[in-house]
Amino acid sequence: MFEPSNSAAFLVAANQRPLAVKPALYPTARPYDVIVRNKAVAINPVERAKQEMGDMMFPWLKYPIILGNDVAGEVVEVGSCVDRFKPGDRVVGHAMGMSKESNNPAEGAFQNFTVLFEHMTSPIPDSVTFEQAAVMPLAVSTAACGFYQDDQLKLELPTTDTTPGSRGEILIVWGGATSVGCNAIQLGVASGYTVFTTCSPRNSDLMYKLGASEVFDYNDPNIKHTLLKAINDRPIAGGLSLGRGGAETMMDVFPKCKGNKFIACGNYPEPHPAPKNMVMLRIICKFLSWQISMWWKGMTRGIGWKFIFADTLTNNGVGKAVYTDYLPKALADKSYVPAPEPIVFGHGLDVIQEAFDYQARGVSAKKVVVTL
The missing domain is CATH 3.90.180.10 (Medium-chain alcohol dehydrogenases, catalytic domain)
Structure with missing residues (x-):
């Protein structure tokens, strides 16, 4: 027993x-x-x-x-x-x-x-x-909350028979080599979007393997121009920010785009470089000043944004759609890795x-x- x-x-x-x-x-x-x-x-x-x-x-x-x-x-x-x-x-x-x-x-x-x-x-x-x-799990849930919830990007749910890129919209994932980013790319592709992502050059091959259509170096000093050129007036489905500078870059790029001008924020702003004294005070000051800047820019430019809380999918149908309806079949047929x-x-x-x-x-x- x-x-x-x-x-x-x-x-x-x-x-x-x-x-x-x-x-x-x-x-x-x-x-x-x-x-x-x-x-x-x-x-x-x-x-x-x-x-x-x-x-x-x-x-x-x-x-x-x-x-x-x-x-x-x-x-x-x-x-x-x-x-x-x-x-x-x-x-x-x-x-x-x-x-x-x-x-x-x-x-x-x-x-x-x-x-x-x-x-x-x-x-x-x-x-x-x-x-x-x-x-x-936490990476899947974070990406799913940002993508599918009604208070976030409100994207179409993933399926194993959706044709990649079939929706004709570009989804930006800033920070594709993070654990959330690796799963966000796959979910975005399975939802029918054309995924653009950023990472360091050494991780580019992995991003393409996971399904990204375009991969950009987030350290590119001309990243805003590079993104706009690649978007080429096609509609956007929104963006998922998972690393330093992502939300700020999209806040500058999205006013020049058409489509869903919304940023799901999967990371919190932190001082850079990391402070060595008065750490907590500087973290709080950075967070507050960043929020004020984003609020003002979003209001004046018509860009929506919101932080992701990765537990909110539990009771709104998104969790079931991903963990019960999608992942079992996708893992079994290896369309999701x-x-x-x-x-x-x-x-x-x-x-x-x-x-x-x-x-x-x-x-x-x-x-x-x-x-x-």
Whole structure:
């Protein structure tokens, strides 16, 4: 008989490090839940930010907290209303424990067993390893929120039989080599848009492999002119900003374009270079001044923009459309590939803190993963 014993890497107080690995309650499956024995989890900047910035980030979370969004593993239990999965199934899903609506340690990723919502979970084929699958969830959800929600770009949903470029509109993804960017390119193509993206030249081949039609160097001093020339008066579907300078560039380019002049912002502005003193004050000042500038430019130029919150797709139909209706078939027929490539940092809950520190030093076109 299965006798579960759970452990987790807890953030026990604001700014506390390292994470404390200790026993955790084994979760109970509600009617629409899936309980997964985690085999691989991925590290995202937002989890490290919660540890470093304390209650400035996710102030609704109560200590001790189990962080983490990205889970890949095997189903061990399902709720009474779940018929898509059974014990033993290999799955990937977005753990929602850090969201304001959930706020539930049982739904955090950094533990041996995690509760996932059935409609935010996808089966993975045998050809995809747990380490590969773990890079996807938060990146997929962020891109999906920016693309498909009614308060964002409101794009057409992805399907496995949509012809790339069939909608005749250009979708800009600034920061294609980020984990979100790698998934945004694929979702945009599967939704029928012509995707233009930016990255450093060393990652251009990967961007084309994922389906981008045009790839630009974001360090090009003439990037605005280059983008406008490539758009060539064709309609735009909007833009997704995932890196420094993206939203500002699109704010200058979009007034000269026709189509959906909206920017979904997937990253927050930060001082550059990073400050070495009065860090928090300078971060706040940068954020406020950036928002004022964007508000004024958007209002005077007729450009809409909004920050993305990657948990809002849970209950508005977008999550189900992606994780239930699209990803299972797309992963099975290999029209969607897990990206970026995982960097397997180590094994076990006790190395997650070290993985945080490794990720903080910066990775490009890769994502840090820990096996369990």
